[in-house]
Amino acid sequence: MTNYTEGLAKFIAGIQYEDIPAAVIDRAKKLTIHCVGATLAAAPSPCVKAALSTARDTVGERAELMATTWGRPGKQPMNGAIFVNSTGADTLDWEDCSWTGHPTAGFVPVGMAVAEALGLPGKDYLTAIISGFEVYQRVSGHIQPDPDFDIVKNGWGLCSWQIWACSMPAGKLLGCDEEQFNLLMGATACETPVIDTIIHKQMSDFYHLQFGFTGMNGTMLARMAKRDELDNMYNIFDIEGGYAFMMQRGDNPGWLDRNLGTEYMFNEILFKHWPANMWIQTPLDCLDKLQKEHGFAAADIEAIDITPGFQFRDGYRPEGYNSVKDGQFSIPYCLSAFLLRGEPGPGWFDEGRLADADLLDLAGRIHLDKETVLPLKHCFNIFTGGSFPKVEMTITLKDGSVLKGELQFPKGHPRNPFDWDDCEKTFRIGAKVAGLSQEKTERFIALCRDLEHLDDVARLAECLSAD
Incomplete structure (x- = not known):
């Protein structure tokens, strides 16, 4: 034995x-x-x-x-x-x-x-x-x-x-x-x-x-x-x-x-x-990076396209989201909450705003790749191996501008670790x-x-x- x-x-x-x-x-x-x-x-x-x-x-x-x-x-x-x-x-x-x-x-x-x-x-x-x-x-x-x-x-x-x-x-x-x-x-x-x-x-x-x-x-x-x-x-x-x-x-x-x-x-x-499911961390970081570089606002966005797609993380509910968890596990929801609601926290998921018209309108313009979709188990296998899925993002603005970015290791990954300031920010x-x-x-x-x-x-x- x-x-x-x-x-x-x-x-x-x-x-x-x-x-x-x-x-x-x-x-x-x-x-x-x-x-x-x-x-x-x-x-x-x-x-x-x-x-x-x-x-x-x-x-x-x-x-x-x-x-x-x-x-x-x-x-x-x-x-x-x-x-x-x-x-x-x-x-x-x-x-x-x-x-x-x-x-x-x-x-x-x-x-x-x-x-x-x-x-x-x-x-x-x-x-x-x-x-x-x-x-x-x-x-x-x-x-x-x-x-x-x-x-x-x-x-x-x-x-x-x-x-x-x-x-x-x-x-x-x-x-x-x-x-x-x-x-x-x-x-x-x-x-x-x-x-x-x-x-x-x-x-x-x-x-x-x-x-x-x-x-x-x-x-x-x-x-x-x-x-x-x-x-x-x-x-x-x-x-x-x-x-x-x-x-x-x-x-x-x-x-x-x-x-x-x-x-x-x-x-x-x-x-x-970010206050969101782990497979939404990279898309959020990529969006944050592009916004800081180019200074656009939610009202300027015509569409956001992301590749690859992530299994069960593309949920879009035109009638409104059903729960806090429903929003936390949706890339369209979380990216819209980031753009419209500012500082991360409970305000992203306020129950009275899970069906907010402005958020739902923006979420409907965020699209994940339907052809290349990573199964969740494959994502975890990548993480267990010490890496993380790479994300590519294209943002089309209403003035016709096209912005592109890519990111692999979100802030907080062992290859892109938190420092004390990052931890203190969450605590504050x-x-x-x-x-x-x-x-x-x-x-x-x-x-x-x-x-x-x-x-x-x-x-x-x-x-x-x-x-």
């Missing part, structure tokens, strides 16, 4: 802050401030408000462990804060993308809440989110579909394996040992949500709430593991009927121990420059939306830059409590 589960459990239980390269630590700090900013920006969204009311109704207002719900006053029970913050982290689709999903919407809210509630230092938080991600990425890579798998017919489990980005960092912060992690992995596998194609087919905003559920559930499992309340779920990656069988899809065992402890896949996470937008004071905004940025020296993450989280 193989021993993949034991190897992963030994890695995450044993890794120390000093084992992690400085460049990875720096990236973790930047990803934290970016993710928190994206979460704060989502504070007014109906999805976040629904999460907040559900947390109050389900978890209540007092518990042994308390944490900050970002952009709200005071503290709430830790599980409720995780549910709301994890939901908010994905609501504007602005947080991150790895090769397999949005793990930052799990490990940042979970990591900060658990570290805050337990009064742990910044080094512990950083160690937990990095090591937790390294397990998440290998597990999710392990069960990715085979090359000929039809994800349109059979679905893709982005929200399914997300729970690993929550239970693993929580277990690390709680101090689980190797045996407890082995059992926690078995429990996490058993609590993995089913593949949910209906959310994507009907463009439901419940998609964002799933990140809240996996954040809360993964943390609850970790606390059970620490209390030795789990039994007989050992070696989930090694036994007959294990995780790959449970998921009914690819079994890529080479992923589970791929350069574990020496290769940090954390460095391959994509920061999102979010802090402004959430109504944080200037003092708290600047204090959070300063503490985050020096996070490895922070004695108590509670000091960082308190900056995010609304006045």
